[in-house]
Amino acid sequence: MRGLPILLLSLALSVFVECQDNIPDVSLTPNMLSVNEGEEANFTCSPLLEEAPALLNTRNPGASQSQSIQNDDSRIRVTDISNNDTGNVTRMRVFTWINPILENDHRREFFCQIGSFESNTAILFVNHAPDITIGGETEFTVIAGATLNVSITVDGWPEPTLTWTRDGARVDLTLSKSGLSLPSVSLDDAGIYTLNATNAMSSDTGSFTVIVRSLPVFEVGDDARVSIRVGAEVVVNCAANAFPPISPDNITLTLDGKELELDSNFVHTIASAQTSDAGDYVCTATNELATESVTITVEIGNVPDK
Known part of the structure; x- marks a missing residue:
């Protein structure tokens, strides 16, 4: 009887090791992919299990919640293939993201889920031309001494290079996430402002006019x-x-x-x-x-x- 506990422990360890051996090493490849807007993006999930279909999930960078992309989603084309180059047949599922446009978000994270097993995270970068959006008006009137805030967003990947001109002359301005801020505006700040954004894909420009109204100053x-x-x-x-x-x-x-x-x-x-x-x-x-x-x-x- 003294050896029974040892035997039971040995059997339990054997079952645990066997279960561990049966856990599939789910992978999603490539780990990182960069495509131009409008091109197809292919991710491969393997190995497939007979009893559990492979699903592709997506999450925004930094977010904990994920969203399942259904196989019948019009954005995704699903293809099952077998790879026997090594003599061992491995069933894989290829997810093709058709015409990837990520709605002003150039980066998306994916992972593959087979049953209760999740793969590594793969990252898709979508290269697209710069797009400048100037919110509200294109002509701003401000009293001298006040602060002018202009809502401006610039989208594009790779990250565009920005240059500014005022009435055709280069000026050094910094664009924050919320837009452009000109503190303590003076009469010298009046003019036509033009923002140029350029990356490897293309370029875009946006313009607005600043009119500075001033009380008489002697x-x-x-x-x-x-x-x-x-x-x-x-x-x-x-x-x-x-x-x-x-x-x-x-x-x-x-x-x-x-x-x-x-x-x-x-x-x-x-x-x-x-x-x-x-x-x-x-x-x-x-x-x-x-x-x-x-x-x-x-x-x-x-x-x-x-």
Whole structure:
């Protein structure tokens, strides 16, 4: 009786080893395949078991859930073949993915399932020409200083090389997954933007226009104070930039409520200043967006020469 447990253990191990030997080594080949869009992609699953059909499953990269591709799926053609090159007949099933277009996803993972047994994972890459999609409008209007976000997606495999131009001149811009972001837009950012995407298959271009609207901004900047001596020249600059542009009639200069004359460059010049010319000179500019003003305080006296 003492040897019975040993005998039972030996039998159990024998059955376990035999069961292990009967577990099929299911494989899906090739492990990795790259085809051009529209070409057929062939994966071979082997060996077949008499009692269990081979099914092809797919999952998105990184996803745990898989989706079975039925043998009658219009995208798949199934062929059973036998391979006896080595003298041993091995039944295999070939799955042909017809005209693989992966709906803007160039990569797909497959595995073969025979009964409860799963094969290795095989990866299909589909090479296709770049495709640029610009969401929403093709003309964007933004106020200077604001951030402009443009939804742009670029599809294609191999990954396309991207180049940007603005009004035909190369510019360095970075496209994120969500699109293009232009922070603190200025008048210099206005223009026609063109994105070119190129890979080994082909190329594609997409364009949009950026219009920057700006409140009047004076060249002198903020309010200023200047001190000069009697007899010196006084120059008051009221030039301002804006979009839409400011008409000449909408830039004025006043001193104590009296409007003064400006030249074609919106400059007022006093050749020889007197104490009566001292005061607060107010430049005012108006466009469609707003009216802005800046004050230049002029002090005139016996200021030493520098």
